[in-house]
Amino acid sequence: MAWLLNEKQMEGKIDLIYIDPPFFTQNKFNSEIKLRSKRVRTLAAIKTTAYSDQFNRSLPDYLVMLASRLYLMRDLLADSGSLFVHLDWHAAHYVKILLDEIFGEKRFVNEIIWHYKSGGVSRRHFARKHDTILFYSKTANYYFQPQQEKSYNRGFKPYRFKGVREYKDERGWYTMVNRKDVWLLPMVGRTSAERTGYVTQKPEALTDRLIDSCTPQGALCADFFGGSGTLAASADRLGRKWISVDSGELACLYAGQRLARAGAAFDFYRFEETEKNQLNIAAIKIDATVEPLVGSEQKRLRVRLVDYRLPEDWTFPVSQEDLPLLRQVLTQEPLLIVSAWSVDLKPDGNIHRPERLLSRDNDGLAIEFEAIGRQFGSIGVAVTDLFGNRSYMIVEPKEFV
Ligand SMILES: C[S@@+](CC[C@H](N)C(=O)[O-])C[C@H]1O[C@@H](n2cnc3c(N)ncnc32)[C@H](O)[C@@H]1O
Structure with a gap:
């Protein structure tokens, strides 16, 4: 981000930033790797660490990591731009306070709830089945085009109100309303076509909605915790430009492969971190x-x-x-x-x-x-x-x- 600001003069140039950073789960996330050999039939899947979400088990360490980056994101955003920070119950409420400080309380636009059905349950609490996406705008004049969604009538029956257009599908009668802030969308399942195999991959249906509502065609979208490149893949398909960044080799690999397969045209930049002992060992x-x-x-x-x-x-x-x-x-x-x-x-x-x-x-x-x-x-x-x-x-x- 500092390089984009200083070397590329990109202050105020990005229309939408979505980040899906580590959630402060204090876990390590593995990815499964399968070797395919023509000579040896069965090779077990190999587990390797994709990224760590531990931050010395210190919430302050985590918040400092994020805050320093959120300031840079604010500078990169256009005046009409929007920021989406994807989190869950672990840290969303602390990061909300950070964002109020960095963007201003008045720039808080929405708390989007992504509701899903997958995952575990507990005997000690209600099953945790949602993530939180905090939506901030850079200024009061942000770009926003409301999208429409179906709203089923009570009992799926027609209301027949005057002047209200009603439609019918296999479930029953509905009207079209402006999209609400609670989204029920499936996670990327094992058999899903968009599955990259990267841990914590988010569905493109989710990032599509953000891009559709908050950017015009040709806009520039960025994700600075890009993982397997979900935002970039959405943006590319929807005719927007994109930047996807990740500190993990594995993530960059998955994202590069995914976007190359999708036929995207892109440059691939790599910033050397020579202190990493895994460089040049082979x-x-x-x-x-x-x-x-x-x-x-x-x-x-x-x-x-x-x-x-x-x-x-x-x-x-x-x-x-x-x-x-x-x-x-x-x-x-x-x-x-x-x-x-x-x-x-x-x-x-x-x-x-x-x-x-x-x-x-x-x-x-x-x-x-x-x-x-x-x-x-x-x-x-x-x-x-x-x-x-x-x-x-x-x-x-x-x-x-
Ligand atoms: C939850 S995953 C993102 C998943 C992504 N949305 C997707 O759909 O594939 C978080 C990512 O943040 C990356 N990450 C962690 N710390 C980072 C940092 N300081 N800078 C850039 N990326 C970082 C991790 O490598 C990981 O890929």
């Missing part, structure tokens, strides 16, 4: 060549991902039982745990700007990348594995004449 082998194209001034760059190995002493986050099999598979198919890789044709040593993200899908992983151009210098190659480890290297392509 040994990677890349073959890169440049050759002239016959009868043309152009050249062809070919980059091939040849090998990927984690260090011998790396602790795989799998059970002791699965470990021997996993090691055996990896000696035969070392690229099996590579989930995505990308090539930056003009590495600047700071931000990685890939030409294309080559990510694993049901057909496996594409291990070759090609580009045509007049001149190629050194290239930057980033490789991410299924556990979120990321490695980066600068490669000098071999030039053939």
Whole structure:
């Protein structure tokens, strides 16, 4: 956010910000990873940490983390813009006070209740079946287009009031009213088409409603705790521009794959955090060549991902039982745990700007990348594995004449 404000001069440029930050549940969230090998049929699903929501078990630590970011969000928002903060019973009431302070009590527009049926129950309290989305506007002149929803008549029978239009569907008679602030929407289920497999993924039906009501076509929407890219996917489909940010490698991976599959056009920026010990721990082998194209001034760059190995002493986050099999598979198919890789044709040593993200899908992983151009210098190659480890290297392509 600081980079958007300082380097990209984006103060007041974002029309809608939705965030779905950790809820202060004090848990760690795992994602399940399935390896698909043609040689070995059954490989157990592997659990790996997607993100932690612990914050030293300190509510003040959590609120400080969020507050410092909410100030930046306020600066990024356009005067006609809106902010949505998605939380639940753990911290919503404390964050409401923060938002009153940062945006002003008068800028509080709605408390949206997302009601769902999934999840557990308790013998000690009423079953917790809703999340809270706090809606603030930057100024009093915010963009808002009320959307309509069905309101079923009592007993599903027609009222026949004068001047009131009534409709009928398979449930019965209804009128159309402006959308209310309690939304019953299913969570993303196991069999849902939009399921990415990322933990705590939210349904696009929810983010669609926010975007439809609070932005015109072409507006810019952003999510600074983007996870698997739900807001971005909604925004892209609805003809809005988007920014999706996440601090987790796994989240960026899921979001990148999801948006690439949806046919979205986007740049992928990565800000190095060199203090993270998981950077550059793998040994990677890349073959890169440049050759002239016959009868043309152009050249062809070919980059091939040849090998990927984690260090011998790396602790795989799998059970002791699965470990021997996993090691055996990896000696035969070392690229099996590579989930995505990308090539930056003009590495600047700071931000990685890939030409294309080559990510694993049901057909496996594409291990070759090609580009045509007049001149190629050194290239930057980033490789991410299924556990979120990321490695980066600068490669000098071999030039053939
Ligand atoms: C509840 S999940 C978001 C899920 C997302 N709405 C979706 O539908 O996939 C919260 C996300 O916040 C990310 N996160 C946590 N702390 C962060 C930080 N300081 N900056 C950016 N992202 C952060 C986590 O990695 C996690 O992906």
